Each structure stands twice: as C-alpha cells, then as structure tokens.
Amino acid sequence: MTYLDTAAQFYSEVAQTPEAGLCCVQSTPMHLPGLNIPLKMQQMNYGCGTTVHANELTNQPTVLYVGVGGGLEALQFAYFSRRAGAVIAVDPVASMREAAKENLEVAAKDNPWFDTSFVEIREGDAFNLPVADSSVDIVAQNCLFNIFEPEDLTRALKEAYRVLKPGGRLQMSDPIATRPIPEHLQKDERLRAMCLSGALTYEEYIQRIINVGFGQIEIRARRPYRLLDTTTYNLEKDLLLESLDSVAFKVEVPEDGACVFTGKTAIYNGSDAFYDHNGQVLQRGIPAAICDKTAEQLAHKSPENVIVTDSTWNYDGGGCC
Numbered sequence: 001m002t003y004l005d006t007a008a009q010f011y012s013e014v015a016q017t018p019e020a021g022l023c024c025v026q027s028t029p030m031h032l033p034g035l036n037i038p039l040k041m042q043q044m045n046y047g048c049g050t051t052v053h054a055n056e057l058t059n060q061p062t063v064l065y066v067g068v069g070g071g072l073e074a075l076q077f078a079y080f081s082r083r084a085g086a087v088i089a090v091d092p093v094a095s096m097r098e099a100a101k102e103n104l105e106v107a108a109k110d111n112p113w114f115d116t117s118f119v120e121i122r123e124g125d126a127f128n129l130p131v132a133d134s135s136v137d138i139v140a141q142n143c144l145f146n147i148f149e150p151e152d153l154t155r156a157l158k159e160a161y162r163v164l165k166p167g168g169r170l171q172m173s174d175p176i177a178t179r180p181i182p183e184h185l186q187k188d189e190r191l192r193a194m195c196l197s198g199a200l201t202y203e204e205y206i207q208r209i210i211n212v213g214f215g216q217i218e219i220r221a222r223r224p225y226r227l228l229d230t231t232t233y234n235l236e237k238d239l240l241l242e243s244l245d246s247v248a249f250k251v252e253v254p255e256d257g258a259c260v261f262t263g264k265t266a267i268y269n270g271s272d273a274f275y276d277h278n279g280q281v282l283q284r285g286i287p288a289a290i291c292d293k294t295a296e297q298l299a300h301k302s303p304e305n306v307i308v309t310d311s312t313w314n315y316d317g318g319g320c321c
C-alpha cells in the first residue's frame, strides 16, 4: 500500500462522515448573491483557501477541478460558468464522487440558477486527467497537491499543464511550510493525507511550478494555516504552516526567468517625470505593480531613485515584468 492509497482511504472515510474543520482556514466560504450552499457541502469544505477568484471568471470558462471533495468549489465555479459541462470535477475516491453528486443534487433544489449538468463528475486522478491536451481554461485544486511527495507533485503539475489551453490558468490553494518539514512527519502518511506534513517551503513550491513551464505566477493570498507544536509533533521548535492561494499561467517562461507577482510595487522618486527600466516606465510618485524579478533588478540598479515596497501577498493582476 502506498501513501496515495492511504490518502484515498482517508478521503473515503471523510466522504462518509464529514469532518468539519479538516483543512479549512478560519474564513467563511465566499458568499455570492443567489448562491445557497447546502449544509453538508459546507461541512465538507476540505480546502485550505480559495481557488475561486470571482473577478476573474468572465466568459464562462471551462474548469477542470481536481479532487472534488464535497463539491463546494465546483458549485462556486459553476455559478460563474452556468452551462452544461462547464465544470469537470475529477476524483479517484468513489465515495467522495458519490458525496459530491448528492450535495450538488441538494444544491440544485436550493439554487434556481443551478442545474446538475453544469458539473460533470468523472473518475480520474491528478496524474491522469480524463481530458484532452490543451482543452480547458482553468485547472483548479484546493489542498490536494500538498499531500503529494515532491516528484508526484511535479507529475501532477505537468498533467495540469498538459490539459490547459495556451494562456490557461492553474489555480491552487495549498499549505506551505515556513521551514522544511522534518522527515519523521513527512513520512507519516495519515498526517500527509490530512494536509499537515507534505507541505514544501514557499521557494520549493514556486520553483516546481516554474520548472514544469509556467511562465507567470501570481500570489492571491498567504496566511497562517496551522501550528505544528513541539509536543504533539515531536519537534524541537514550533513549525508554522501557511496557506498559499496562487494562479500560474501557461505562458512561456521569459529568457531571464519566470515572473512571480507577490504584490510588490516600484515607486520612482527622482526629479524627472519618468524612469525607464527595461521597457517599464515608472511615473514619478505613482506605484507600479512589479514582479519579484524586476523588484530585485531595481533594488540593485537604482536604489537611490526607486523605492520597492514589500510583498502584500495579495496580488490580483496588472503590471508587467
């Protein structure tokens, strides 16, 4: 039996007996006008952030949702796309697929705008997505990829890349670790399945996304998630996990490296009206969104003329790199 089988067994259990509070952060699920979320679906919120970015879901995108859970985010994506087959939700655990199907049937009774045909639930897993190459606008996963061992994470990222259309987006939410998680915890298959011990550091997580070919990554949110304390987890020091919401774009990696936007801005404070850096024009006194690569270049080249602000970890579009 592999750690992936342990995870499947664990999710089979929590599909049959909802475990409120597993994974999720202390924030209420997004409320949208006219969206009623069934109680059992709320109790089965096994995500650790959100992958549904409301202001980016125009033009009824086709969404491939990996690891359906109770169906909460599949329903939220369907809210924006509202057409048959717009959301394809994949899960290898039969009882999870069954629970999601039942929850979506309840949702259809409570939401006049929703039809169960909007979400198609398919058997499959993150390493074998049951859709063609370059066929979907968005791949989303919430609190699943962190349970994978690093090489399996890379396989899952490559598979997401395969099915995305050019320019498509991988929208993820996962725990990350503020320092490497010790091996004894990484090897604990149940803790890993519970999203508590598979997390990578921010740097390694982002690098693996870039390594499979995503040329631009934007961080939508970063917040405290769980504390692994010394007593319960047999650690020398407490270890804080954070949860990270990110969007990775299937665009070419620029020659000088991928663009990662974490919410930094550059502000020109010199005496002229404009400052030009590699084609990026900064207007005196007006903050411009920049990616971390540009931030680093500016900080080295023009520290006296340009102020670079800290990451807000809450970037939602605009700017260039």
Ligand SMILES: C[S@@+](CC[C@H](N)C(=O)[O-])C[C@H]1O[C@@H](n2cnc3c(N)ncnc32)[C@H](O)[C@@H]1O
Pocket (backbone or CB within 6 Å): 004, 007, 008, 011, 012, 023, 044, 045, 046, 047, 048, 066, 067, 068, 069, 070, 071, 072, 073, 090, 091, 092, 093, 096, 124, 125, 126, 127, 141, 142, 143, 144, 195
């Ligand atoms: C932590 S839950 C997250 C559920 C959902 N995304 C949410 O936010 O509530 C992980 C989900 O991934 C599913 N899963 C487990 N192993 C998987 C795999 N190898 N590929 C795809 N899904 C998997 C589980 O059955 C479960 O539905």
